Amino acid sequence: MSAFTGSTEQSRGSKEKFRIFAEKTGRILFDADLKTGRIEWAGAIKEVTGYDPEEFATVDFPAFRELIHPEDRKLIDKKSISMQDGEILEKETRFRRKDGKYIYLENIAVVFKDEKEDLNRVVGVLRDITEKVTAQHELQKNEEKFLSIAEQTGQLIIDGDTRTEKIRWAGAIEEITGYTPEEFSKVDLQACKEAVHPEDRERVFSNLLNCLHTGERFNQEFRFRRKDRSYRYVENSSVFLKDEAGNIYRAFGVIKDITKRKLAEEALARTEEMRKKEIHHRIKNNLQVISSLLDLEAEKFADEKVVEAFRDSQNRVISMPLIHEELYKSGDKETLDFTEYLKKLTDKLIQSYRVGNSKIHLLSEIEPEVRLHMDLAIPLGTVINELVSNSLKHAFPGEREGEIRITLSDIESARIGSNCFLLTISDNGAGFPDTVDFENPSSLGLQLVNTLVNQIEGRVVMQRNNGTEFRIWFGKKES
Numbered sequence: 080m081s082a083f084t085g086s087t088e089q090s091r092g093s094k095e096k097f098r099i100f101a102e103k104t105g106r107i108l109f110d111a112d113l114k115t116g117r118i119e120w121a122g123a124i125k126e127v128t129g130y131d132p133e134e135f136a137t138v139d140f141p142a143f144r145e146l147i148h149p150e151d152r153k154l155i156d157k158k159s160i161s162m163q164d165g166e167i168l169e170k171e172t173r174f175r176r177k178d179g180k181y182i183y184l185e186n187i188a189v190v191f192k193d194e195k196e197d198l199n200r201v202v203g204v205l206r207d208i209t210e211k212v213t214a215q216h217e218l219q220k221n222e223e224k225f226l227s228i229a230e231q232t233g234q235l236i237i238d239g240d241t242r243t244e245k246i247r248w249a250g251a252i253e254e255i256t257g258y259t260p261e262e263f264s265k266v267d268l269q270a271c272k273e274a275v276h277p278e279d280r281e282r283v284f285s286n287l288l289n290c291l292h293t294g295e296r297f298n299q300e301f302r303f304r305r306k307d308r309s310y311r312y313v314e315n316s317s318v319f320l321k322d323e324a325g326n327i328y329r330a331f332g333v334i335k336d337i338t339k340r341k342l343a344e345e346a347l348a349r350t351e352e353m354r355k356k357e358i359h360h361r362i363k364n365n366l367q368v369i370s371s372l373l374d375l376e377a378e379k380f381a382d383e384k385v386v387e388a389f390r391d392s393q394n395r396v397i398s399m400p401l402i403h404e405e406l407y408k409s410g411d412k413e414t415l416d417f418t419e420y421l422k423k424l425t426d427k428l429i430q431s432y433r434v435g436n437s438k439i440h441l442l443s444e445i446e447p448e449v450r451l452h453m454d455l456a457i458p459l460g461t462v463i464n465e466l467v468s469n470s471l472k473h474a475f476p477g478e479r480e481g482e483i484r485i486t487l488s489d490i491e492s493a494r495i496g497s498n499c500f501l502l503t504i505s506d507n508g509a510g511f512p513d514t515v516d517f518e519n520p521s522s523l524g525l526q527l528v529n530t531l532v533n534q535i536e537g538r539v540v541m542q543r544n545n546g547t548e549f550r551i552w553f554g555k556k557e558s
Contacts, residue, residue: 098122107205109188114199116140127184127207129177148173148181155186164192168201171208183212235334237317241291241327244268255313255336257306276302276310283315291327294319300337312341370396387472390431391524394468397427398460402453417451417459421485424460428467438480439471445487449500458531459502459553465524466504466549474508474547481508481546490552505548517541 101108101122111118116139124132144152151172170186188203235256236249244267252260266274275283279301290297297317302310317332370393377389401423405415425441451459467483475481486503511517520526528549532539537553 101204105207109201109203109205111140111201112199113140113201118143122204127176127182127205128174134177146175148175164190164196166190168203171212174205182207182209184208235313237315237330237332237334239268239330241319241330246271250333251336255305255311255334256303262306274304276304278302290317290319291330294321294327297330297332300341303334311336312338391468394428394431394464395461397431398424398457398464401427402456402460414450414452415456417449417456417487418445418447420456420460421445421463421487424463425467425485428464428471438478439475440482441467441485442482443485445485446489449487449489455535455553458534462528462531462551463502463504465528469524470504470506470508470547474506474510476509479508481506499552499554502551502553503548504551505546507546510545511541511543511547513543 098108098121103123105123105126107120107122107124107127109118109120118139120132120135120138124130124135128135130138138146144155147155154170154172166189168186168188168190172184172186173181174184175181185206185208186203187206188201190198191200191202193199234250235252238247238249239245246267248260248263248266252258252263256263258266272280272284283299283301286299287297289295297315297319300312300314303313304310313334314337315332315334317330319327320329320331322328373389373393373396377386377393380386380389401420402415405420405423421443422445425443429441463485467485470483474483483506484503486501488501490499490501515522515525517525518529520529528539532551532553535553537551539549539551542548542550
């Protein structure tokens with residue numbers, strides 16, 4: 080009995096519904112008797128084949144075979160079908176329509192055998208998948224073109240399954256890695272991790288895990304170990320694909336060799352470093368010349384006030400070349416060790432005022448290796464110069480014994496910010512005169528203190544308590 084005929088009214092109704100469904104969904108139903116060669120057709124015959132249903136009703140197995148592309152005919156030959164009874168057959172073949180054009184058909188069928196285990200019947204569905212196959216071919220062409228371009232431009236293509244951690248590679252494999260494509264095809268995520276330079280590994284894979292969590296684009300530069308154990312700089316730029324549930328299942332990206340660029344950047348950085356070093360060296364020398372000139376000019380005068388004015392100016396200049404000297408010696412040309420700088424600055428001030436062997440003691444409590452940006456260090460050095468100089472000149476008259484204390488600590492401040500420094504300069508001397516208004520001073524030195532503290536967006540407070548104490552809060556501006 081045919082798949083499209085029946086002995087009862089109910090059976091005819093069911094077959095009719097099935098035929099209509101096939102027609103509406105663009106499919107052709109067929110029932111082929113392989114012994115007689117006769118085929119019964121139903122469904123969207125006109126839409127798929129271009130033939131009227133009446134014309135196509137005469138197409139038997141031999142005629143249908145002639146409509147199949149010569150290269151695909153063996154796929155539907157009875158001899159080529161070696162299957163079990165009731166097994167599902169799936170094939171893709173090219174079919175010639177009435178207008179002579181070939182389309183791609185998907186054939187899903189069930190095969191049946193007789194009592195002698197010979198094939199005698201095939202029942203199935205044909206569907207036009209030309210658009211799908213054409214898209215796949217176009218995609219394959221584009222992929223081949225892309226891989227060709229990648230290889231010619233020295234790029235390595237990476238296609239990773241995030242669930243299995245298996246990776247496929249293509250492109251300039253040997254040029255970048257030193258491995259043959261066959262060797263590198265065995266490289267998985269763990270092997271990739273071990274090939275990244277140990278100094279770069281934590282940064283790279285921490286960023287990778289973050290991108291796998293957020294779905295953001297992954298872009299990292301790192302050193303990659305080749306087969307010969309040498310390292311090359313590479314850049315990995317990858318995107319992540321998500322499934323319908325929003326879970327990342329695939330990573331697709333490009334790795335390119337950027338060694339030449341990185342070496343050029345390093346050479347440029349070394350040149351820039353040498354240039355900055357030379358600039359700091361020249362600035363330091365020029366400021367020292369100015370300081371020496373002020374010292375020579377001071378010797379021409381006998382008036383103590385004039386000499387003191389020269390000395391004050393000289394000390395203001397001294398604080399600046401010291402900074403450039405520290406920057407010159409440091410590998411970092413933007414920040415300096417402020418702890419070491421403070422020690423040298425206060426030593427210079429003691430020598431300048433010729434109290435190195437006096438009864439005045441300079442004490443400091445400064446956190447080790449405090450690094451400040453030079454834009455902060457220069458005005459702050461001038462402020463320290465003014466306040467320490469003021470104590471040395473005025474706090475201990477008549478060879479009076481005493482202490483000048485400098486402290487610098489890392490604290491929390493609601494006013495300046497949660498993370499800031501507190502600089503304290505104090506002495507136990509005669510005390511600051513009540514007649515002097517610190518916030519509106521007439522002297523140049525105190526005016527400089529207020530102006531420069533405002534410049535670094537800090538805050539200064541003076542207290543008169545068994546001497547004089549200045550507290551200066553300022554925010555961190557580390558490079």
